[in-house]
Amino acid sequence: MAAAALSLDNPIFRMYMGYAFLVIIKTMAMSFVTAYFRITMKVYANEEDVAFDKKKTNKGPQIHPTVERVRRCHQNDLENVIPFVLMGLLYVATGPTTFAASLHFRIFTASRFLHTFFYLFSIPQPTRVLSFLVGVFTTLSMAYHVFAQVAF
Amino acid sequence: MAAAALSLDNPIFRMYMGYAFLVIIKTMAMSFVTAYFRITMKVYANEEDVAFDKKKTNKGPQIHPTVERVRRCHQNDLENVIPFVLMGLLYVATGPTTFAASLHFRIFTASRFLHTFFYLFSIPQPTRVLSFLVGVFTTLSMAYHVFAQVAF
Amino acid sequence: MAAAALSLDNPIFRMYMGYAFLVIIKTMAMSFVTAYFRITMKVYANEEDVAFDKKKTNKGPQIHPTVERVRRCHQNDLENVIPFVLMGLLYVATGPTTFAASLHFRIFTASRFLHTFFYLFSIPQPTRVLSFLVGVFTTLSMAYHVFAQVAF
Numbered sequence: 001m002a003a004a005a006l007s008l009d010n011p012i013f014r015m016y017m018g019y020a021f022l023v024i025i026k027t028m029a030m031s032f033v034t035a036y037f038r039i040t041m042k043v044y045a046n047e048e049d050v051a052f053d054k055k056k057t058n059k060g061p062q063i064h065p066t067v068e069r070v071r072r073c074h075q076n077d078l079e080n081v082i083p084f085v086l087m088g089l090l091y092v093a094t095g096p097t098t099f100a101a102s103l104h105f106r107i108f109t110a111s112r113f114l115h116t117f118f119y120l121f122s123i124p125q126p127t128r129v130l131s132f133l134v135g136v137f138t139t140l141s142m143a144y145h146v147f148a149q150v151a152f
Numbered sequence: 153m154a155a156a157a158l159s160l161d162n163p164i165f166r167m168y169m170g171y172a173f174l175v176i177i178k179t180m181a182m183s184f185v186t187a188y189f190r191i192t193m194k195v196y197a198n199e200e201d202v203a204f205d206k207k208k209t210n211k212g213p214q215i216h217p218t219v220e221r222v223r224r225c226h227q228n229d230l231e232n233v234i235p236f237v238l239m240g241l242l243y244v245a246t247g248p249t250t251f252a253a254s255l256h257f258r259i260f261t262a263s264r265f266l267h268t269f270f271y272l273f274s275i276p277q278p279t280r281v282l283s284f285l286v287g288v289f290t291t292l293s294m295a296y297h298v299f300a301q302v303a304f
Numbered sequence: 305m306a307a308a309a310l311s312l313d314n315p316i317f318r319m320y321m322g323y324a325f326l327v328i329i330k331t332m333a334m335s336f337v338t339a340y341f342r343i344t345m346k347v348y349a350n351e352e353d354v355a356f357d358k359k360k361t362n363k364g365p366q367i368h369p370t371v372e373r374v375r376r377c378h379q380n381d382l383e384n385v386i387p388f389v390l391m392g393l394l395y396v397a398t399g400p401t402t403f404a405a406s407l408h409f410r411i412f413t414a415s416r417f418l419h420t421f422f423y424l425f426s427i428p429q430p431t432r433v434l435s436f437l438v439g440v441f442t443t444l445s446m447a448y449h450v451f452a453q454v455a456f
Contacts, residue, residue, distance in 0.1 A: 004156040004308040007397060011455055017394050018454035021447055024387050028440065031383060045376060052429035072197060078230060078382060079183060083176050085390050086237050090169050093159060125204035136180065143173055150170035151163055156308040224349060230382060231335060235328050238389050242321050245311060277356035288332065295325055302322035303315055 005093045012101045016092045019105035023081045023112055030074035033120070037067050073119040076132070077112065084108055084139045091142040094149045104142050111135040157245045164253045168244045171257035175233045175264055182226035185272070189219050225271040228284070229264065236260055236291045243294040246301045256294050263287040309397045316405045320396045323409035327385045327416055334378035337424070341371050377423040380436070381416065388412055388443045395446040398453045408446050415439040 006013055037043065043064040044050045050060060088105070096104075111134040118128040158165055189195065195216040196202045202212060240260075244253065267283040269275070310317055341347065347368040348354045354364060392409070400408075415438040422432040 004159060004310070006156070006158050006310050007308060008399070008453055013397070014453060014455040017397075017450050018456050020390065020394060021451050021454065024391060025444075025447060028383070028387055028443070031436075031440070046373070046426070048426050048429050048432070069198070074383065078386075079180070079226065082230075082234055082386055082390075083180055086172065086234075087176060089241075089393075090172060093165070093169075095160070122198070122200050125200050128200070132183075136183070139180070140177075143177060146169050147173050149160055149166060150173065151166040152170050156311055158308070158310050221350065231332070231378065234382075234386055235332055238324065238386075239328060241393075242324060245317070245321075247312070274350070274352050277352050280352070284335075288335070291332070292329075295329060298321050299325050301312055301318060302325065303318040304322050 005095060006089065010092070012096065012098060013092050015098070015102060015105060016088055019109050020085050020088060022109050023077075023084065026112060026116065027074070027077040027081045030070060030077060030116075034067060034070045034074065037064070037070060041066065043067050069122075070120065073116055076115070076119070080132070080135050080139070081112060084112075084135070084142075087139055087142050087146060090146045094145055096145060100145075104138055108135055108138040111138065157247060158241065162244070164248065164250060165244050167250070167254060167257060168240055171261050172237045172240060174261050175229075175236065178264060178268065179226070179229040179233045182222060182229060182268075186219060186222045186226065189216070189222060193218065195219050221274075222272065225268055228267070228271070232284070232287050232291070233264060236264075236287070236294075239291050239294050239298060242298045246297055248297060252297075256290055260287055260290040263290065309399060310393065314396070316400065316402060317396050319402070319406060319409060320392055323413050324389045324392060326413050327381075327388065330416060330420065331378070331381040331385045334374060334381060334420075338371060338374045338378065341368070341374060345370065347371050373426075374424065377420055380419070380423070384436070384439050384443070385416060388439070388446075391443055391446050391450060394450045398449055400449060404449075408442055412439055412442040415442065 004010070008014060038045070038049075039053075041064055042053060044053070044061055046061060088108075091104070092101070111131045115128060115131040115135065117123070118131055156162070160166060190197070190201075191205075193216055194205060196205070196213055198213060240257070243256070248256075263283045263286040267280060267287065270280040270283055308314070312318060342349070342353075343357075345368055346357060348357070348365055350365060392412075395408070396405070415435045419432060419435040419439065421427070422435055
């Protein structure tokens with residue numbers, strides 16, 4: 001019997017863990033970018049957050065374009081990184097070659113770090129849409145390999 | 153020792169991969185539906201997206217009811233499909249029968265495709281709420297089987 | 305060969321299933337809290353939902369601070385619970401001790417139930433931000449153990 005695909009015995013699973021780590025941490029980091037802008041610009045979503053800011057001016061809960069931009073970037077991560085991590089796990093279970101797996105994981109991870117950079121710094125299009133599409137098609141390529149092993 | 157439950161050796165894991173594939177791809181497709189309406193109706197979320205549209209009128213970033221509807225549908229997928237895929241993986245690990253597993257996976261998948269159809273085409277209620285509830289209770293049924301195997 | 309880490313043969317996987325169950329169900333429950341406030345306060349997001357409410361007044365789709373608060377709480381769950389469940393699965397694969405695993409799972413789960421309580425009842429800060437941070441750092445601690453086993 002072969003070793004379990006989803007275990008430390010499988011070097012591709014260990015590689016997957018590394019890239020899943022990177023993109024999940026990057027996604028979680030968006031919460032802190034949001035918090036940074038909320039606090040420095042005093043743009044809070046809740047009354048109790050306004051009340052806690054001792055140096056508050058007279059502002060109640062409000063929205064701000066920069067905070068909304070960070071939140072859209074975070075949302076885009078949720079919409080793309082989570083599917084990658086889930087599909088990637090199934091992809092590892094299909095037993096890809098080390099070369100193919102590392103290519104998928106690296107391209108996806110790079111695409112998402114670039115996407116965040118392009119989004120947060122408002123880099124002119126089509127940079128952001130291209131990085132988004134590279135990520136999507138990398139996930140779809142893994143999905144294709146998963147589908148090839150399906151038995152309905 | 154039995155074969156690993158989360159591997160290609162387990163036909164129920166292969167079946168799970170198929171339905172996880174379908175609902176994840178469906179969720180990701182919502183990004184493209186959003187993009188389609190943003191581009192055809194020139195309703196962009198970012199200044200750099202407006203600037204990239206050569207044939208732009210004088211419109212800045214704005215919101216539109218149709219785009220918001222697609223985004224709510226996408227959000228509802230994130231809120232329901234991701235829990236299904238995660239709970240489904242644990243459910244497969246509990247060793248369900250082929251019949252029970254396929255029933256859960258098929259009903260959930262059908263409920264989400266119907267939910268999207270009802271949402272995007274504004275079909276009168278209670279169609280959408282019913283398809284939503286069928287999906288939720290299917291996931292809860294899998295969750296019940298997972299909980300029965302728990303050892304805290 | 306050792307038993308597969310991600311299987312019922314591993315008591316830590318069974319423990320993980322229990323806490324993943326709790327936090328996923330808690331996250332899904334937010335949909336029903338949202339629905340409760342939408343229905344009792346007649347604050348709907350879609351025209352067809354307004355039309356379905358027989359006792360409707362003349363209100364169209366609208367937003368309400370309480371509904372938005374519940375939705376922010378739900379969104380915060382998606383941003384934190386999903387990464388926990390994914391990272392937790394990889395963490396279980398690394399073979400932690402029962403003590404370490406149960407400590408991580410219990411602290412995270414408690415932090416998220418408290419976070420929801422603090423959020424929904426508008427408890428004065430810093431209660432909510434502290435419960436949020438405890439959850440984040442618990443996930444990061446698991447992530448650290450995952451990263452230690454990575455082979456890029």
